Structure formats: structure tokens, C-alpha cells
Amino acid sequence: MNTLTSLIMNRRSCRNYTDESLSRERLTELINAAVWVPNGSNNQPWRFVVITNKTLLKKYSDAAKSDWLARLAETPHLQQYEKALRDPDYNIFYNAPALVIIYGNTESYWQVYDCSMVAHNLHLLAEESGLGACWIGFAHNVFAAKETKAAFGIPDGYELVAPVILGYPTASHPTTGTPRKPFSVLFYDDDKFKCGL
Numbered sequence: 001m002n003t004l005t006s007l008i009m010n011r012r013s014c015r016n017y018t019d020e021s022l023s024r025e026r027l028t029e030l031i032n033a034a035v036w037v038p039n040g041s042n043n044q045p046w047r048f049v050v051i052t053n054k055t056l057l058k059k060y061s062d063a064a065k066s067d068w069l070a071r072l073a074e075t076p077h078l079q080q081y082e083k084a085l086r087d088p089d090y091n092i093f094y095n096a097p098a099l100v101i102i103y104g105n106t107e108s109y110w111q112v113y114d115c116s117m118v119a120h121n122l123h124l125l126a127e128e129s130g131l132g133a134c135w136i137g138f139a140h141n142v143f144a145a146k147e148t149k150a151a152f153g154i155p156d157g158y159e160l161v162a163p164v165i166l167g168y169p170t171a172s173h174p175t176t177g178t179p180r181k182p183f184s185v186l187f188y189d190d191d192k193f194k195c196g197l
């Protein structure tokens, strides 16, 4: 059964897509549903850029990889991905047919949280309708760049929060969630607890 719980727990970031494209109407529907998130002061500080042109995506992929490689020494969290970044066949967008880029208005204090929740909703809505999605952190350099934002006509004051690819997964896409590591949950229900203040 596709309960919300099973959708959440079985969602997987998708890195294998078929060639099937996603229509502008379908993408608009997904975005229109994704924005129904709680958000700070109800500022709704998001705006979107959608790219469906594969040549353009390949261009941004190549530019992102070159830039990360040139700055690998100062980006230690990416060093584990050096081999992939050097692979000419590795497209950071996995040849997905669509990329939705979420920009947040920095005038709104909570914009990063707000836009991140929209990004997560996109993942869940994709999962619900048999699509796949994946947040592409590798694309943060190119879409945060002043020049790229100017090319898209993104107003000053908006910053990149989330590039999310979308498309139809191939048959090899896993259908069960990535296992979670153990984590801590602390409950306080004792009125003798010294609150620390």
C-alpha cells in the first residue's frame, strides 16, 4: 500500500533514468504541489528555474566538475568523489530529463529550511507518481554563481538552495529505502529533570 509512511521509507535517490521526458505541465504540477510546506512567517521565499535541455545540463555538469576539481584542496568533503569527477562519462545529473533549481529569498530568515522542505516534497511527490528524484549537491557551485544567476534573471538577494533532478527511473532503481544508521533519541518526561537553564 502506498501510505505516506511507506513512500517516505522506500524513497531512494534516483541515479538511473530512462529517456522519457517530463512535460512542462507535469513539472509545473509537481512544483505547485511541492510548495505546500510549513515556512517561516509564511514568507514563501522560493522561486524556481527548470532546465529540460540535455545539452545545457551536460554543459553545466562539465563546468561543475571542472570547478570542483580545480578547488578540490579547499573542498575536503568532495575529495572522496575525485574519481567520479575526473570521469568524462560521469554526468552529475545522471542524464535525467529535468532539473528543478530552487532559489530562496535571503530577506526571509528561514529561507534555507523553507526551500529544503520544498525540495523534499518534490522527492516525495516524485516517489508517489513513479518518478525518481535526487538532490544534486555537485551542482551547487554552478547554480550559486553570480554569472549563472544573472543568465537566469534571478534577482539579487536570492541564493541557491536545492538543485533537484527528476525523471522516470530505470528498472534497476532500488525499490526499498537506504538503511538508516543508528541515532540517538532522548525523551524527558520526568518533572525532576533539571532543564539546564
Ligand SMILES: Cc1cc2nc3c(=O)[nH]c(=O)nc-3n(C[C@H](O)[C@H](O)[C@H](O)COP(=O)(O)O)c2cc1C
Binding pocket: 011, 012, 013, 015, 134, 135, 136, 137, 138, 139, 177, 178
Ligand atoms: C544536500 C544534498 C546533496 C546531495 N548531493 C548529491 C549529489 O551531488 N549527487 C548524488 O548522486 N546524490 C546527492 N545527494 C543524495 C544523497 O547521496 C542521498 O540522499 C543519500 O545517500 C541517502 O540516500 P537516499 O536519498 O536514497 O535515502 C544529495 C542529497 C542531499 C540532501
